[in-house]
Amino acid sequence: MTSPSDACVSFHGVSKKFGELVVFNELSLALPSGQTTAIVGASGSGKTTLLQMVNALERPDSGSLQVFGEPIPQHQLQQFRHRIGYAVQGAGLFPHLSARDNVTLVARLLGWSEQRIQQRFAELLQAMALPANVADRPPRELSGGQQQRLGLCRALMLSPDMLLLDEPFSAVDPVTRLGLYERFEEVQQMHAVSTLLVTHDIREARRLADVLVVLDQGRIVQSGSPDDVFADPASPYVERLIASVA
């Protein structure tokens, strides 16, 4: 296991409720720096809530949560979030902006020079194997796979210290998905960023992640290297997750 000092995120005794519904009770978890951690679980397991606590879209009711070794700075949330790339299922691109403006919006708001913006944008298009002619098109004229890649470009635009990926590969067809995996792996090979990947697909988790955490109704039922988890499922739930995609 990773010691808390190398952790980019550490939950300690975190509880969270939505009304009467208990999502987490006294959850503790550390995510290792520079690696990809996959949280795997069925719908309702609380995996998205866990991810959204990291960039403060949700707040724990109690317990402590440290990101980059410190509590989340509530008065500098914007600056804090600029350090964290975020991509979601279906990409969540703004429909009224071109592909380019979607990816570069925040850099522009931060006052980056035009040259720096265009250079970074070109790099990202190349890394995601997107043709240059998508740049000025609105999202609705692009394929689902292209939109998803642009979503990743947007998450990477500011060269973040951490990536939060909420099922960004699940809304596309299997062939396109394989392409996305390859792009993501290439990016990670060039410059490994601490990544938290949320997915219901344990096979995807095995392929992309260094550490695998299985979540069931807000409880961690197993964590470890993907191979260990696959070799020795800790519970029938984990077995079922493995069987469901086998």
Added chain:
Amino acid sequence: MLRRVRSAVLIAFLVLAPALPAAEVEPVRVASKNFAENYLLAEIVAQLLEGQGIAVERAFGLGGTLICYQALLNNEIDLYVEYTGTLSQAILQRPEVTDRDDLNAVIAERGLHLMPQLGFNNTYAIAVRRQLAESLELRNIGDLAKYPKLRLVFSHEFLERGDGWPGLSKRYALPHRVEGIEHALAYQAIADGAIDATDAYSTDGELSRYPLRVLEDDLAYFPAYMAAPLVRSAWLRDAPLAAESVRRLAGLMDASTMQQLNAEVAVVGKSYAEVASEFIDTHRETLGVNDLARQSATATLWTDMAGHVIRHLQLTGLALVAAIVIGLAVALAVFANRRLADAVVYFCGLLQTVPSLALLALMIPIFGIGFTPAVVALFLYSLLPIVRNAVTALATVDPTLVRVSEALGLTRWQQLRHLRLPLSLPMIFAGIRTAAVISIGTATLAAFIGAGGLGEPIVVGLSLNDTDMILRGAIPAAMLAILAEFLFAALQKRVSRGYQ
């Protein structure tokens, strides 16, 4: 040297200016109600004053007795022609006060004064086809009782009013079964022989056009409606010259004169201005008018229409701009708070349910008559579509996108500026488009409170039963509404470009 002369002139002016009769410099604000006779009388007063070199502001065709009366109380106008019966019954609700002196005693405390009467009594009358009247020897209303089979058909209002048919049939013991008809159709119906008798106003111009006999009210059932200028007492004091001119109209018009003047407009088809100036010309000695400021009533169709269109655009444009600015500000302020937003939209909806004319009338005590209250009323009407669309659009932006924008590190303002507002624009524009069309239509009613615009020819046309004139307002208004519809549709399309 030049400077010294200039300052001398300035000093002379400052010294002398207070000595000028300030009140007579102020234009006299003459108003009328929205029916033909009152229009004509107001025009006569206006031209009479203009003939004396006194400036006049016309606020003609105001939507009814109470609007004129309120405007007078509010010092929005100086004068309009009222009828004693209307004053005592409808305004003061003291039917027992009928005499002019007694009325003046009552209204003095309100700062008003009824000037000497013009001479005629415009009361209800019962008109019978002349041929029939001669053959049956009908002279008095009471004579009708002898012929219970006669077809008596009255205007709806007359059938309802306490001082109409219910009281009349009782007083004269009339046994007839009666029916209702639209007043404007009654004259034609009686001339065609479809009906035998109907109610009329004793000075209606049509009475001389059709072969009719007016029966004598020998039991003096109908109250007197003696016409007289109703003015503010303060105006009498401040504008003695103008008041003296108006006073000379006293007793100049008996019922047949008034009937004749009304017929010139309603039957012959002359303009108010023409009939008024002919009347003044006829009585120039009595009225003491030397240099008659003749109004050229012709050849102004297009310039008039252009003026009305411009006024109409000013009314609706100003109201719309205000509604956009304030409506959007309100929407931005409340959209995030569901309950507050609901309350605001509900309130705007409530405003929409107030009938247009009532809303305009409600404006008078606060804003008086004319341009301002009309703009305020139109503004209130335009709020609902703008606020409702904006609130709905802003609040229903895809929550996933809002989350993403938050996660990207956008501030609340940046979220609004780069996500919510651009995504809401098409719907906001749809709201503005609806507001523009409603407002152009409703603005035609603004003429009832003297705000001008394309409603003016419509109001005058209605009072004259002149279709041409009505269309002169209605067609451009309809065209403006269509134009606004196309213009805003194009704009809406433009801002929606590139949206899903």
